Amino acid sequence: MINTSIKFLKLLPPEIAHSITLKALKFIKFKLDTSEDQILHQHLFGLDFSNPIGLAAGFDKNAEVVKSMFSMGFGFVEVGTVTPKPQKGNQKPRVFRLEKDNAIINSLGFNNKGLIKVKKNISKIKNNFARNKIIGVNLGKNKNTLNAVDDYFLGIEQLGDLSSYITINISSPNTDGLRDLQLRGNFENLIKQIVKKREEIESINKKPILIKISPDLNEDQLRDIALISLANNIDGLILTNTSTKRPNNLKTKNPPYKGGISGKPLFENSNKILKKMYNLTNGQITLIGVGGISNGSDCFEKIKSGASLVQLYTALTYSGPLLVSKIKNELIYLIKTDGYKNISEVVGKSV
Ligand SMILES: Cc1cc2nc3c(=O)[nH]c(=O)nc-3n(C[C@H](O)[C@H](O)[C@H](O)COP(=O)(O)O)c2cc1C
Numbered sequence: 001m002i003n004t005s006i007k008f009l010k011l012l013p014p015e016i017a018h019s020i021t022l023k024a025l026k027f028i029k030f031k032l033d034t035s036e037d038q039i040l041h042q043h044l045f046g047l048d049f050s051n052p053i054g055l056a057a058g059f060d061k062n063a064e065v066v067k068s069m070f071s072m073g074f075g076f077v078e079v080g081t082v083t084p085k086p087q088k089g090n091q092k093p094r095v096f097r098l099e100k101d102n103a104i105i106n107s108l109g110f111n112n113k114g115l116i117k118v119k120k121n122i123s124k125i126k127n128n129f130a131r132n133k134i135i136g137v138n139l140g141k142n143k144n145t146l147n148a149v150d151d152y153f154l155g156i157e158q159l160g161d162l163s164s165y166i167t168i169n170i171s172s173p174n175t176d177g178l179r180d181l182q183l184r185g186n187f188e189n190l191i192k193q194i195v196k197k198r199e200e201i202e203s204i205n206k207k208p209i210l211i212k213i214s215p216d217l218n219e220d221q222l223r224d225i226a227l228i229s230l231a232n233n234i235d236g237l238i239l240t241n242t243s244t245k246r247p248n249n250l251k252t253k254n255p256p257y258k259g260g261i262s263g264k265p266l267f268e269n270s271n272k273i274l275k276k277m278y279n280l281t282n283g284q285i286t287l288i289g290v291g292g293i294s295n296g297s298d299c300f301e302k303i304k305s306g307a308s309l310v311q312l313y314t315a316l317t318y319s320g321p322l323l324v325s326k327i328k329n330e331l332i333y334l335i336k337t338d339g340y341k342n343i344s345e346v347v348g349k350s351v
Contacts, residue, residue, distance in 0.1 A: 006320045014095040014104065018317070025065035037332050039342050040075070044286050044308055045208040045235045047134050047164055051075035051328055052343060053299065056290050056311035057138035057167065057212070061112045063121040070133055073324035078311065079118065080138030081169050084154040086114035087142055090174060094259065097317075100251035102294065103266070104314050106242065107259030109174040110140045115158045122162045137163035138212065140172065148181060149193050156197055160204035168194060171214035171241035173260040179214055184224040191232050208235035215240035215269045215291065222273065226280035236286040238311070239277055240270040263314035267292025271305050278306025278351045294319065296330020303343065304350040 005024075009017040040051040054076040055069045063079040070077065089111025096105045112118070122135065139155035141148045152168055160166055170181040170190070181190055191211070199205050211234055213225060229237060242260025250265060270291025277287060289307030293299050294315035302310045316323055331343075340346050 002320050002322065006318075010097070010099070013093065014097050014317075015092065018095070021317075022060070022065055025068040028068065037328075039332055039335055040328065041342070042308060042344055045165065046206065047076075047208070049075050049134060049309060052303065052307075052309045052331075053324055053327055054078060054134075054136075054288070054309060054311040055316075056313040057081055057136075057169065058106075058108075059313050059316065063118050063125065063135075066122075066125050066133075066135060067129060072321045073328060076134035076136060076164070076309070078136040078138050078167060079122070080112070080167070081110050081140035081172065082112050082115055082118045082137065082155065082159070083110050083140045083142045084115050084145075084151050084158075085142050086117065087111065096256050096259075098250065098252040098255055098261075098263070098265075101263065101265050102314070102318055103250075103252075103261055103263035104317065105256045105259045105261050107174045107256075109143065110172065112140075115155060119158050119162065122159065126162060134164040135162075136165045136167055136210070138167040138169050140169045141175065141178065143175060148178070149190055152190070152194060153197055156194070156204070157201070160198070160201065160207055163207070165208040165210055165235070166204075167210045167212050167238060169212045169241070171212050173214070173216075173242060173244045179216075182213060182217060182221060182225065184221075184228070187225060188228045188232075191228055191234065195232050195234075210234070210236035210238055210286075210288070212238040212241055213273075215243045215266065215273050216245060217273070219276070222276055223280055226277060226285075229285055230281060234285060236288060237277060237281075238288040238290060239274045239307075240266070240291050242266065243269060245269075262291070263318075264292050264294065267298060271302065274302065274305045274307055275351050278348050283348055293327075294323075296327045296334055299327055299331050300334045300346070301350075303346045304348070306348045306351050308344075308347050 036050040090109035141151035288309045289302035290311040293312040
């Protein structure tokens, strides 16, 4: 039944398939996957993660299907990217499947329903079932906002209290100028202001702040980000977002030029960035590894490369809802086979 549905969805244009998936996920009752092995448990930035596998931002931009995602077995769910005002995003078509490469290219441009709607949705979830679940909120800026920090402040003020952690997304390639916020002067200025804002609001002054960065940064830029993050007590870095580079070993001929690539072709480069960041931060900042994970072995490699947690998106669209349980089982097997007592022991082992 699940395999037939996945085959059917793949016949549709990707954005239509995604909106049907979201509608279905709102109504289908999954059997809750509550089977958690203690070997996968970690306590990180003040939160208890029952397993390290999270839903990456972009799948549930408006916090509409969080319950179903936990039922699939995710240890945490990141909603968003949400911008202060609702916006439609870039012109369609803007999502392309690269089936032969197990990849997606998207140039969505933060299409989302805005802070007010997302706040309502998260409040409902928190009241109904997810009081103890880890829900991160990924914040962005509206296309026409000139001073980006204003939008991040609005996001923090509106959603900081309701979220388990806040992600500052400065790495989407589909909003003009956004990725420039990763450059030294801009980055330092932004981070200092955001950290100060968190201190000013009493109810969130211990809320973890994470920064999501691009796989297309060079060595110097990564070093700047590491040093500034360490100096300002940033809790975590998420590596990485999608890439505007097109690996030359893609099987798909003439892939779309615009947009960011995700899935398998991103795996190698995002791991490289992860390892470098683990080195640059001496393991002192929690890293979340994302990019191209499709099985337990990919996940194990990310953790050995320095990630304490991982996230995925693209593989879910190719493999369907049983993927998360499968990855967890494979991961437990790999941890035990290599003689580790728990997942924390694995972090950074191959760096
Ligand atoms: C269609 C699509 C939309 C995405 N939207 C967002 C987004 O709104 N915010 C964000 O931070 N990342 C977004 N991402 C990036 C993912 O969160 C993730 O970083 C990237 O896809 C790499 O992981 P994957 O290879 O497992 O997909 C999006 C990815 C895809 C495929």
